[in-house]
Amino acid sequence: MFTDKEQAASFDVDPQRGFTPLCPDELPITGGDGIADELNQQAEYAAYRVVSKDEHPLGALWVTSDPNAVMTPVKEDYPNLDVKWPAHCVVGTEGNKLIPGLPNEDTYDLVVRKGVDQEKHPYGACYHDLAGAESTGAIEWLREHLVETVIVGGLATDFCMKTTALQLSAAGFRVIVNLGACRSVNPATLEEDLAQMHHAGIETIQSANELKFSA
Ligand code: VGL
Numbered sequence: 001m002f003t004d005k006e007q008a009a010s011f012d013v014d015p016q017r018g019f020t021p022l023c024p025d026e027l028p029i030t031g032g033d034g035i036a037d038e039l040n041q042q043a044e045y046a047a048y049r050v051v052s053k054d055e056h057p058l059g060a061l062w063v064t065s066d067p068n069a070v071m072t073p074v075k076e077d078y079p080n081l082d083v084k085w086p087a088h089c090v091v092g093t094e095g096n097k098l099i100p101g102l103p104n105e106d107t108y109d110l111v112v113r114k115g116v117d118q119e120k121h122p123y124g125a126c127y128h129d130l131a132g133a134e135s136t137g138a139i140e141w142l143r144e145h146l147v148e149t150v151i152v153g154g155l156a157t158d159f160c161m162k163t164t165a166l167q168l169s170a171a172g173f174r175v176i177v178n179l180g181a182c183r184s185v186n187p188a189t190l191e192e193d194l195a196q197m198h199h200a201g202i203e204t205i206q207s208a209n210e211l212k213f214s215a
Helices: 036-043 138-144 157-170 188-197
Strands: 008-013 047-052 110-114 147-153 174-183 204-207
Touching: 008 036, 008 157, 036 147, 047 138, 047 157, 110 138, 138 157, 138 174, 147 157, 157 174, 157 188, 188 204
Parallel strands: 008 047, 008 147, 047 110, 147 174, 174 204
Antiparallel strands: none
């Protein structure tokens, strides 16, 4: 798949320890700590590198410590909450850190911080709210840098990565999802997730090996 490096950004979605077996009490995704090489490889095809991070606060209203309550609806009427999750990626904790093998956070061209509010649990990295009205600035930043193609990978395929890819596609970018750099919370929904992304015009590759510089 051909990409023009000068007009491409590589987007690492939430590649944080809290989504990996390194933090088993958070939201461990099988293989979540094994995506750094693919993310680093896809970044070679882009002039810019962006990372998003869940920056959750203590005491967020969506947190449950009951394993049976995970993914059940948040009862109260909060427009920016849907279902409950175990606490993860809390600012200042191990789970908030990037997975081993990625560059230092400070060396990314842009760090998008999301999920900061106790009453909001967004999935996509482009908006702070679920409705997609309150921009994080990621889309504006990419446009400002004349980016046309965004190569996306990260955690998790079925939640934050997919939502981010769909938001970028809806904003008019060409989006290439590198599945080799993604892992799912629930791998059983992969076919459905792929169909949703393909329907939106998102291209997918199995590995960064499939990327080629356009002449
Ligand atoms: C995520 C579930 C809950 C993700 C975040 O990063 O995909 N999934 N919070």
